[in-house]
Amino acid sequence: MTVGAIIMLILGLGVTWGGAAVCLTIALRNYSK
Amino acid sequence: MYQREQWGTRLGFVLAAVGSAIGLGNIWRFPYMAYDNGGGAFLIPYFFALLTAGIPIIILEFGIGHKYKGSTPVTFSKIVQKWEWLGWWQVFIAFVISIYYVVVISWALNYMLLALNLGWGDSTKKFFFQDFLQISSSPFEFVGIVWPVLAGSVVIWFVTWLVLYSGVKRGIELANKIFMPILFVLLLIMLFRSVTLEGATDGIQWLFRPDFSAILNFKVWTAAYGQIFFTLSICFAIMITYSSYLPGKSDINNNGLMTALINCGFSLLAGIMVFGVLGNMAVEQGVMVKDVVDSGVGLAFVTIPKAVNFLPASSFFGFMFFLALVCAGLSSMISITEAGCSALIDSFGCSRKKIASLFSLVGFFCSLVFMTRSGLYILDIVDHFINNFGIVFAGLVEVILMAWFFRSEPFEELFDPKKPLRWSTLESLFLTESIREHTNSISDIKIGMWWNFCLKFITPIVLGVMAFGNLIGDFRENYEGYPFWALVIFGWLLVILIIVLSVVMQHSGKKEKIL
Numbered sequence: 001m002t003v004g005a006i007i008m009l010i011l012g013l014g015v016t017w018g019g020a021a022v023c024l025t026i027a028l029r030n031y032s033k
Numbered sequence: 034m035y036q037r038e039q040w041g042t043r044l045g046f047v048l049a050a051v052g053s054a055i056g057l058g059n060i061w062r063f064p065y066m067a068y069d070n071g072g073g074a075f076l077i078p079y080f081f082a083l084l085t086a087g088i089p090i091i092i093l094e095f096g097i098g099h100k101y102k103g104s105t106p107v108t109f110s111k112i113v114q115k116w117e118w119l120g121w122w123q124v125f126i127a128f129v130i131s132i133y134y135v136v137v138i139s140w141a142l143n144y145m146l147l148a149l150n151l152g153w154g155d156s157t158k159k160f161f162f163q164d165f166l167q168i169s170s171s172p173f174e175f176v177g178i179v180w181p182v183l184a185g186s187v188v189i190w191f192v193t194w195l196v197l198y199s200g201v202k203r204g205i206e207l208a209n210k211i212f213m214p215i216l217f218v219l220l221l222i223m224l225f226r227s228v229t230l231e232g233a234t235d236g237i238q239w240l241f242r243p244d245f246s247a248i249l250n251f252k253v254w255t256a257a258y259g260q261i262f263f264t265l266s267i268c269f270a271i272m273i274t275y276s277s278y279l280p281g282k283s284d285i286n287n288n289g290l291m292t293a294l295i296n297c298g299f300s301l302l303a304g305i306m307v308f309g310v311l312g313n314m315a316v317e318q319g320v321m322v323k324d325v326v327d328s329g330v331g332l333a334f335v336t337i338p339k340a341v342n343f344l345p346a347s348s349f350f351g352f353m354f355f356l357a358l359v360c361a362g363l364s365s366m367i368s369i370t371e372a373g374c375s376a377l378i379d380s381f382g383c384s385r386k387k388i389a390s391l392f393s394l395v396g397f398f399c400s401l402v403f404m405t406r407s408g409l410y411i412l413d414i415v416d417h418f419i420n421n422f423g424i425v426f427a428g429l430v431e432v433i434l435m436a437w438f439f440r441s442e443p444f445e446e447l448f449d450p451k452k453p454l455r456w457s458t459l460e461s462l463f464l465t466e467s468i469r470e471h472t473n474s475i476s477d478i479k480i481g482m483w484w485n486f487c488l489k490f491i492t493p494i495v496l497g498v499m500a501f502g503n504l505i506g507d508f509r510e511n512y513e514g515y516p517f518w519a520l521v522i523f524g525w526l527l528v529i530l531i532i533v534l535s536v537v538m539q540h541s542g543k544k545e546k547i548l
Contacts, residue, residue, distance in 0.1 A: 001234055001237065001238045001241070001242075002238065002242055004073060004241075004242055004243045005072070005073055005237070005238050005240075005241035005242040005243070006241075007073075007243075008072070008073025008074070008076055008241045008242075008243050009073065009237070009241045009305075011073075011076060012073070012076045012241075012301045013298070013301060013302075015076075015080055015294075016294050016295075016297045016298030016301055017294070017298045019290070019294040020290075020291055020294040020295050020298060023287050023290045023291040023294065023478070024291065026287060026477050026478065027043070027284065027287055027291075027477075
């Protein structure tokens with residue numbers, strides 16, 4: 001795969017699943033309080 | 034007095050909302066849209082659309098559903114009584130979608146069983162259109178029920194009825210706690226299998242290689258906004274209904290963000306899986322990936338079965354793929370039908386059990402037309418019109434009313450002439466600001482005034498361009514070359530009919546007080 005494709009793949013997964021993970025972390029952090 | 038049901042857990046709500054959003058389009062529409070609109074570069078307008086339209090609308094709908102605690106017609110009625118019909122419009126849109134969506138899930142259910150012995154053979158196109166659907170030559174030639182499709186639809190309607198009958202906690206929440214984990218496990222297994230196939234890397238490369246010149250193309254931006262709009266199950270009564278079952282203290286903003294991001298993340302993973310398989314298929318056939326790329330019904334029921342034929346353990350992979358389609362479709366189907374049931378329960382005060390049974394029975398009989406030999410034509414026309422002239426227009430009206438006209442308090446009580454005229458002061462006049470204050474007051478993640486700006490300017494402009502662009506396009510030429518009268522009966526008249534019915538519904542039924 002080209003470098004461009006790899007970068008866009010990582011960007012896409014990072015924004016979506018990374019963002020979801022951040023939201024989940026915030027939710028779990030307050031759940032445990 | 035009618036006591037409104039509630040979700041049992043926050044996880045249950047999020048899984049249900051994600052289940053509603055994740056549907057067949059995440060698997061068979063997004064990958065092709067990305068490939069055809071700049072590949073990896075498509076993610077730029079896609080994420081911009083997510084941020085400026087998708088997330089704002091989903092938080093808006095979660096917010097108003099939670100604040101006003103009613104199905105969509107009741108919610109609009111509580112905001113401004115004379116706009117109740119807008120809620121009914123969205124409910125009727127959902128009903129129409131449910132009666133043909135069930136048939137597509139039935140196709141997937143049938144193919145799931147066919148996968149066990151690769152019953153589609155080598156000529157997958159001929160099999161799907163001629164042997165399976167027994168397609169006639171015109172939309173008006175609908176003699177003959179396709180019995181396997183009917184049998185599958187009976188099963189899907191039965192499951193849907195059972196879930197609706199059982200209620201929010203024991204039905205919808207429980208169903209999504211089963212379907213969503215199954216769906217994600219299936220996707221991960223297929224993903225792992227797909228990326229390890231010969232040629233998969235080449236296929237995935239075709240999906241993600243960026244063509245940045247596409248960003249300068251207006252068509253790509255409308256494609257991105259269209260994809261975001263249709264993928265999130267917004268503007269047709271579902272998210273307002275689902276969020277109305279939330280308890281008082283609920284993190285609306287975080288839930289909205291999670292739903293949107295998980296939905297889009299699923300699309301990306303599905304895209305990798307699909308293009309990995311297409312890459313392998315291209316190698317096996319000795320052609321290029323662009324020669325095998327497909328989308329929609331063709332991808333799912335012609336191209337993928339053909340690709341599956343080449344795979345090791347092909348029956349297993351094929352079974353998993355179509356089981357995933359069934360799970361994705363069912364979770365969406367449940368949400369679509371719940372939007373209708375909830376509205377009827379609120380409006381007529383009947384029990385959920387009676388409404389669920391009646392709704393499923395009526396829905397089944399209305400679905401029959403899509404199970405005939407001309408079902409695919411009628412489905413295609415109805416789907417095109419209900420999406421482009423139902424959802425898009427209803428969404429446009431909803432957003433404009435919320436952002437520009439609806440107020441939470443009378444104008445005189447809100448506007449203080451002694452205060453300096455600032456954007457925030459002006460914005461406080463509109464309902465969207467009271468919704469933002471409401472969601473921020475109970476959410477860990479606070480949203481800023483950018484949300485108001487998006488709903489006021491970006492979203493209406495985009496939806497307006499989509500709506501009127503579609504209108505002009507369909508006036509200029511017949512959609513897909515279908516006969517004029519087929520488009521009039523199954524398209525234009527249907528769109529007008531549901532608006533008329535919505536106004537009629539506003540003036541009927543006794544309204545139960547919702548606690």
